[in-house]
Amino acid sequence: MTFEHFSIGVGVALLLLMIPAMCRIVMGPTTMDRIVGANMVGTKTTVLLVIIGVIFGKVDMFIDFALTYALLNFTGAIAAARYLRHKGRRGIVLASTSEESVCERA
Amino acid sequence: MVISFLSALLILAGLVFFLGAGVGILRFPDFFSRMHAAGKGDTLSTLLIIAGFALYQMRDLGDSEASVSAVLVALKMLVIIAFLYIASATSTSALAEAGWEDGNDPVIAPKHENRLAGPPESRTAAADLNRNSTHDSQP
Structure with missing residues (x-):
């Protein structure tokens, strides 16, 4: 068994192990759950691009795609976090001990 | 040969950690514990798998012709590892804070x-x- 066959097996295993994250994207009760699942799938797509490069023997080309995809995934996650953070409990910081925070939550 | 075995060991360890992350993101009861499983397991499994492939790129370093390209590719993989080591933790923190302010309890x-x-x-x-x-x- 060569390393390319092993790489194909690792890629298929990664694709099968992505299924729980995709289930969380489909059935996640809140929007943030879906974003977490999409972030996980995107991170694993970076690994899959490296594996595709190893299988085709062109790692020096696919490694740039993987690096770009990692950058885009990080930017997307940060953008989604910045977009969604001001929708709910506006102005309430974590571990707040002020009185009006509880009133504002209600 | 021993380097191929070591890289295969790293890659299989990464798959085990990714299995843990998948089970955690599917089974944990609330958003923050799912975030915990996704952040830790996803980051460590990605680092281990890419480190395994970077180690495999360095397997025939003794040959003088192809070694420069192989070292460059391995170096780029280490750049991906260093970037993900910072960026995954940052995005996990930002998403957890956004999830708290979005109203998750x-x-x-x-x-x-x-x-x-x-x-x-x-x-x-x-x-x-x-x-x-x-x-x-x-x-």
């Missing part, structure tokens, strides 16, 4: 109280809110 056992919700004299109202807002994520 942690699932808390009934004998404990939600200490993040407010001062001690108003914790009963906070507990009511917590119970009302997390009923959909409990079995």
Whole structure:
């Protein structure tokens, strides 16, 4: 068994192990759950691009795609976090001990 | 040969950690524990798998012709590892804070109280809110 066959097996295993994250994207009760699942799938797509490069023997080309995809995934996650953070409990910081925070939550 | 075996060992360890992350993101009860499983398991499994492939790129370093390209590719893989090591933790922190401000509440056992919700004299109202807002994520 060569390393390319092993790489194909690792890629298929990664694709099968992505299924729980995709289930969380489909059935996640809140929007943030879906974003977490999409972030996980995107991170694993970076690994899959490296594996595709190893299988085709062109790692020096696919490694740039993987690096770009990692950058885009990080930017997307940060953008989604910045977009969604001001929708709910506006102005309430974590571990707040002020009185009006509880009133504002209600 | 031993380098191929070591890289295969690293890659299989990464797959095991990714299996743990997948089970955690599917089975944990609330958003923050799912975030915990996704952040840790996803980051470590990605680092291990890419480190395994980077180690495999360095397998025939003794040959003088192809070694420059192989070292460059391995170096780029180490750049991906260093970037993901910082960026995954950052995005996990930002998403957790955004999830808190978006209105997600942690699932808390009934004998404990939600200490993040407010001062001690108003914790009963906070507990009511917590119970009302997390009923959909409990079995």
